[in-house]
Amino acid sequence: MKESLVKQAIEVLENNHQDGGFTIPAQGLYPFQWKWDSGFIAIGYAHYDMGKAMQELASLLNAQWGNGFIPHIVFHYDSDTYFPGPDFHRSQLHPLASKKLRSTGLVQPPVLGFVLEKLYEVSNRNPTVLGFIDDQIDKVYENHVYFYENRDINNEGLVYIYHNWESGTDNSPMWDDIWPTMNPPEYEFERKDTTHVDPSQRPTKREYDHYLYIIEIAKQYNYDDAKIAQHSPFLVLDPLFNAMLLRSNEALIKLYGLLKRGEGKAQYLKEKHALGVQGMNTKLYHESSGAYLHFDLRSNTLLPYISSSSFAPLYAGVPSGERAQQLIQTLKEKFGGEDKYLCASFDPTHEKFNPKKYWRGPVWINMNWIIYQGLKRYGFEDLATRVKNESIELVAKHSFYEYFDCRKVNPDGDSNAYGGNNFSWTASLLIDFLN
Numbered sequence: 492m493k494e495s496l497v498k499q500a501i502e503v504l505e506n507n508h509q510d511g512g513f514t515i516p517a518q519g520l521y522p523f524q525w526k527w528d529s530g531f532i533a534i535g536y537a538h539y540d541m542g543k544a545m546q547e548l549a550s551l552l553n554a555q556w557g558n559g560f561i562p563h564i565v566f567h568y569d570s571d572t573y574f575p576g577p578d579f580h581r582s583q584l585h586p587l588a589s590k591k592l593r594s595t596g597l598v599q600p601p602v603l604g605f606v607l608e609k610l611y612e613v614s615n616r617n618p619t620v621l622g623f624i625d626d627q628i629d630k631v632y633e634n635h636v637y638f639y640e641n642r643d644i645n646n647e648g649l650v651y652i653y654h655n656w657e658s659g660t661d662n663s664p665m666w667d668d669i670w671p672t673m674n675p676p677e678y679e680f681e682r683k684d685t686t687h688v689d690p691s692q693r694p695t696k697r698e699y700d701h702y703l704y705i706i707e708i709a710k711q712y713n714y715d716d717a718k719i720a721q722h723s724p725f726l727v728l729d730p731l732f733n734a735m736l737l738r739s740n741e742a743l744i745k746l747y748g749l750l751k752r753g754e755g756k757a758q759y760l761k762e763k764h765a766l767g768v769q770g771m772n773t774k775l776y777h778e779s780s781g782a783y784l785h786f787d788l789r790s791n792t793l794l795p796y797i798s799s800s801s802f803a804p805l806y807a808g809v810p811s812g813e814r815a816q817q818l819i820q821t822l823k824e825k826f827g828g829e830d831k832y833l834c835a836s837f838d839p840t841h842e843k844f845n846p847k848k849y850w851r852g853p854v855w856i857n858m859n860w861i862i863y864q865g866l867k868r869y870g871f872e873d874l875a876t877r878v879k880n881e882s883i884e885l886v887a888k889h890s891f892y893e894y895f896d897c898r899k900v901n902p903d904g905d906s907n908a909y910g911g912n913n914f915s916w917t918a919s920l921l922i923d924f925l926n
């Protein structure tokens with residue numbers, strides 16, 4: 492089974508690979524290069540074609556802006572199968588935006604640091620790969636500096652996101668509390684995602700109005716960070732996003748050590764890192780939920796929802812041993828029933844849980860990969876093995892879908908696998924799980 496799954500996964504990646512040296516997440520549904528997707532995709536390539544892995548990251552980093560910003564989507568070419576495209580986002584409004592490549596003016600979780608480290612590990616410390624890291628690492632470092640200097644408005648080591656698309660967990664129920672604080676117009680636009688995927692598995696039209704509205708505000712200020720921090724109706728400290736930044740800090744510090752250079756840079760990251768770990772534990776941890784939650788900087792409160800993002804800090808070594816035990820308790824009690832695959836993207840015991848709708852409940856393989864790494868880090872071997880085996884089982888049963896129903900018995904008797912098929916990070920992370 493293992494060989495045939497790996498073979499199929501490679502086929503998915505190869506079919507999604509584009510001539511420009513990057514990989515799309517899925518045909519039709521996502522026709523461009525996405526930031527965190529590319530990071531996860533490079534991990535899969537690393538196991539069988541290191542050249543492609545390095546090329547994937549280099550093509551993403553080639554779209555970096557003059558201020559260190561790395562965009563969430565790079566529009567290497569036009570495509571009419573996705574909305575909103577480059578003409579809506581208009582990244583060129585920002586004076587330091589890439590002059591070579593059009594993109595969005597949004598970011599996504601900062602995975603590139605630990606992806607570089609992973610490439611080096613998978614390569615068995617190959618000097619060519621270390622040479623590649625030497626060429627690229629400063630760009631990733633500049634990206635971290637961008638975050639700390641522009642998006643840590645309280646100087647607490649925690650960086651904000653100003654859009655739900657920046658979280659990567661687009662329509663998670665926690666954003667539901669934020670939408671009523673805005674009243675966007677009813678925009679007229681043509682959705683493309685719902686022509687590829689059953690609309691009941693995607694966000695609603697009204698949700699999209701909010702998504703576009705926040706970007707209209709950012710564009711009004713030419714994507715100026717300080718103005719966005721002042722005026723965006725959406726401003727959140729996300730535990731997943733910040734955990735990715737912290738885990739990537741660790742990786743960059745280690746890699747600068749291996750390269751025997753960048754001492755000042757490593758020192759900068761160490762200081763921000765220590766502050767960030769403290770910030771996560773004081774500001775984002777919610778004792779009675781036994782979980783890390785999202786902090787809404789507009790209402791100055793924690794959003795009271797547990798999601799798969801709540802467990803990402805394990806991967807970055809954020810919780811104390813005792814707190815990690817509490818997290819595991821929460822994971823087991825709320826997400827880990829015998830009747831469920833790990834790990835639902837949203838609290839299955841909550842009334843807002845929806846097992847079929849995108850980030851409102853289904854299992855996502857990239858989140859499972861992050862949680863698996865975190866469980867391993869803290870020595871929760873049994874649970875880690877369960878997450879890994881269930882990820883493999885879901886893909887083996889249903890193919891390389893974007894997201895999966897976490898219920899072992901689906902009372903509706905439908906497919907159990909949703910969104911786009913032949914989805915790149917499902918394929919690439921499965922390759923990593925199987926190695």
Ligand code: 9WN
Pocket residue numbers: 516521525527528563656659660661684
């Ligand atoms: C918006 C590409 C991306 C993922 C996100 C996922 C989805 C986009 C969309 O697809 O978001 O960025 O159009 O729905 O939520 O995590 O990176 O796979």
